[in-house]
Amino acid sequence: MSATATGAWVIATEEKRLAAMVRAARALGGTVTVVAVGPRALADAASAAGPDGVLWLEPAGAEPVEAHAAHVAAAAADAAPRTLLATVEPGARALLGAAAVRLGAAVVPGVLSLRTEGEGVVVECSAAGGAAIATLACPGPLAALFAGDDDVTAAAAPSAPVRVLDDGTAPADLRVVGRAASGRSAGVRDAERVVSVGRGLKAKADLALVESLASTLGAEVACSMPVAEDLGWVAKERYVGRSGQHISPRLYVALGISGTPQHMEGVREAKVVVAVNNDPAAAIFRTADYGIVGDLYDVVPALVAALSS
Amino acid sequence: MRAVVAYTWARDVADAAVRQDGTVEWRKDKMSPGEDDHAALAAGLALTTDGGTLVGLTCGNGDASWALARGVEQAVHVTDATPHDDDAATAAVLAAGVRSIGAVDVVLVGDSEEHPGVPVALAAHLGWPAVVGVTTAAARDGRVEVVRTVGDLEETLSLAPPVVVAVAARSAETRVPGMKELLAARKRPVTRTTLAELGVDVPDTLVARGTRLPATAPTRVFDGEPGEATRQLVAALRNEGVL
Ligand SMILES: Cc1cc2nc3c(=O)[nH]c(=O)nc-3n(C[C@H](O)[C@H](O)[C@H](O)COP(=O)(O)OP(=O)(O)OC[C@H]3O[C@@H](n4cnc5c(N)ncnc54)[C@H](O)[C@@H]3O)c2cc1C
Ligand SMILES: Nc1ncnc2c1ncn2[C@@H]1O[C@H](COP(=O)(O)O)[C@@H](O)[C@H]1O
Numbered sequence: 001m002s003a004t005a006t007g008a009w010v011i012a013t014e015e016k017r018l019a020a021m022v023r024a025a026r027a028l029g030g031t032v033t034v035v036a037v038g039p040r041a042l043a044d045a046a047s048a049a050g051p052d053g054v055l056w057l058e059p060a061g062a063e064p065v066e067a068h069a070a071h072v073a074a075a076a077a078d079a080a081p082r083t084l085l086a087t088v089e090p091g092a093r094a095l096l097g098a099a100a101v102r103l104g105a106a107v108v109p110g111v112l113s114l115r116t117e118g119e120g121v122v123v124e125c126s127a128a129g130g131a132a133i134a135t136l137a138c139p140g141p142l143a144a145l146f147a148g149d150d151d152v153t154a155a156a157a158p159s160a161p162v163r164v165l166d167d168g169t170a171p172a173d174l175r176v177v178g179r180a181a182s183g184r185s186a187g188v189r190d191a192e193r194v195v196s197v198g199r200g201l202k203a204k205a206d207l208a209l210v211e212s213l214a215s216t217l218g219a220e221v222a223c224s225m226p227v228a229e230d231l232g233w234v235a236k237e238r239y240v241g242r243s244g245q246h247i248s249p250r251l252y253v254a255l256g257i258s259g260t261p262q263h264m265e266g267v268r269e270a271k272v273v274v275a276v277n278n279d280p281a282a283a284i285f286r287t288a289d290y291g292i293v294g295d296l297y298d299v300v301p302a303l304v305a306a307l308s309s
Numbered sequence: 310m311r312a313v314v315a316y317t318w319a320r321d322v323a324d325a326a327v328r329q330d331g332t333v334e335w336r337k338d339k340m341s342p343g344e345d346d347h348a349a350l351a352a353g354l355a356l357t358t359d360g361g362t363l364v365g366l367t368c369g370n371g372d373a374s375w376a377l378a379r380g381v382e383q384a385v386h387v388t389d390a391t392p393h394d395d396d397a398a399t400a401a402v403l404a405a406g407v408r409s410i411g412a413v414d415v416v417l418v419g420d421s422e423e424h425p426g427v428p429v430a431l432a433a434h435l436g437w438p439a440v441v442g443v444t445t446a447a448a449r450d451g452r453v454e455v456v457r458t459v460g461d462l463e464e465t466l467s468l469a470p471p472v473v474v475a476v477a478a479r480s481a482e483t484r485v486p487g488m489k490e491l492l493a494a495r496k497r498p499v500t501r502t503t504l505a506e507l508g509v510d511v512p513d514t515l516v517a518r519g520t521r522l523p524a525t526a527p528t529r530v531f532d533g534e535p536g537e538a539t540r541q542l543v544a545a546l547r548n549e550g551v552l
Contacts, residue, residue: 145426
């Protein structure tokens with residue numbers, strides 16, 4: 001690392017977690033620059049998120065952001081920031097990786113918080129699949145894949161100057177050659193309330209029970225992956241999880257779902273998660289907000305009654 | 310096309326339990342490939358069906374025969390590489406392994422949840438671009454065509470080699486090799502090498518200061534007969550303002 005490395009770069013390809021990353025970078029001291037790779041609106045959002053400056057690069061029509069990784073890395077080598085932050089989102093991640101290696105930075109995933117300690121930075125990051133939080137001290141330059149909470153309360157800051165990042169580096173030969181609707185959009189995507197069912201359901205006909213709860217709640221019906229992919233009882237665009245829908249309802253009711261990390265990843269941003277499961281040791285009782293241990297065939301009718309009274 | 314599939318070998322995080330004092334205990338010592346690695350391997354096979362070669366690359370405890378039993382012709386095993394907290398350090402070892410294989414068009418890596426920095430840092434160490442979050446890959450006119458889901462869109466990208474592609478599995482492996490394939494795997498060549506032979510020295514720059522339990526509130530469980538439990542639940546949800 002060069003002894004002059006200072007300040008932080010937030011590399012952003014979308015607005016998600018942008019304000020939270022700028023805030024985390026601010027807390028480290030030193031100047032904060034957002035490198036915004038995307039449309040003008042992204043640069044404007046970055047400018048209002050409170051950094052000292054924005055470097056903006058807009059990929060041409062068919063260029064994925066990844067085509068500009070070498071470009072961003074070259075700019076990082078010039079500016080020599082001490083810390084890099086980006087989300088794990090594919091485009092941002094590729095840019096961060098390229099810049100990190102140019103700077104000789106350590107790449108740490110799942111970073112939840114950062115603080116300066118002497119010459120170094122100390123981070124907290126998720127460990128053991130999120131079951132624990134690890135503390136790591138980083139004496140040298142650091143590239144953090146930021147997984148902290150989105151900062152939705154961020155006040156609009158005075159806008160920072162936006163400078164176009166253009167050093168003439170040719171983009172890599174990567175092209176988007178097709179974009180098609182993936183059929184993943186469904187009512188569940190934007191629903192405020194979702195009732196979801198897993199392999200705890202014994203027969204397709206019993207979906208009527210699930211639907212009765214959904215209609216009482218004004219909720220959409222969703223499911224775990226096996227219920228859609230293996231059993232075919234619910235449409236594929238309704239399964240939730242790592243490979244399916246990522247949703248953020250205010251209420252998510254999981255019936256007969258064990259709560260594997262692959263499933264829970266889809267509801268990480270739900271406000272309240274309720275689990276009904278007859279196994280008190282089910283993993284979902286370690287992450288849900290509320291739970292009822294019981295047979296869904298007894299609990300669901302009781303719940304419909306309780307909601308209606 | 311000449312492709313390399315790099316796969317990890319680690320304990321399954323599902324076997325990790327966190328004690329009250331925050332330390333992590335492994336309930337099983339079983340090591341297995343990364344959850345996404347079978348999808349990376351499948352993509353590697355798809356890219357090399359037309360007369361290409363696919364080479365497996367693994368480190369440390371990795372079992373080279375895992376790939377060899379799944380249609381990979383030869384493997385390189387960096388026997389003394391140990392796990393790193395720093396994904397760029399892991400990537401430096403893998404990059405040296407890839408270079409030892411010679412001319413390579415594409416390196417496939419499982420796009421793991423635990424180590425999302427590995428493929429992008431690996432690409433940077435090689436000086437290649439990286440495309441991650443991919444579900445399938447195919448060779449077309451000397452280029453690599455990959456598909457990934459971005460929000461509601463299915464995006465197809467055409468990539469000029471050399472390139473690093475990280476593949477995310479959509480489900481568990483469906484077809485596990487049988488005895489015949491396992492026996493055939495034993496006959497396939499494995500090149501065992503070391504960090505010194507590869508000329509890589511990746512010091513750990515990060516200092517681990519231990520682990521703690523997350524400060525999340527425990528699940529509020531309502532016991533008792535369904536009528537009472539659901540009444541308590543409904544009251545709690547009204548309180549939360551979600552009903
Ligand atoms: C790479 C990969 C990606 C994946 N992506 C996804 C994904 O996107 N989405 C997804 O959902 N899964 C995904 N999975 C699968 C995931 O790991 C689990 O296998 C799946 O989520 C389990 O579904 P389930 O909870 O319905 O079934 P199970 O794990 O079988 O759980 C059923 C639960 O129902 C309970 N139960 C049984 N009977 C009753 C009853 N009468 N009343 C109440 N409770 C009852 C049981 O106690 C059990 O906890 C993925 C897996 C892999 C490897
Ligand atoms: N994506 C990967 N592909 C191949 N090897 C890896 C990968 N990630 C980690 N490794 C190696 O596999 C071993 C276990 O790493 P880890 O997954 O960090 O526990 C280490 O020796 C790493 O160098």
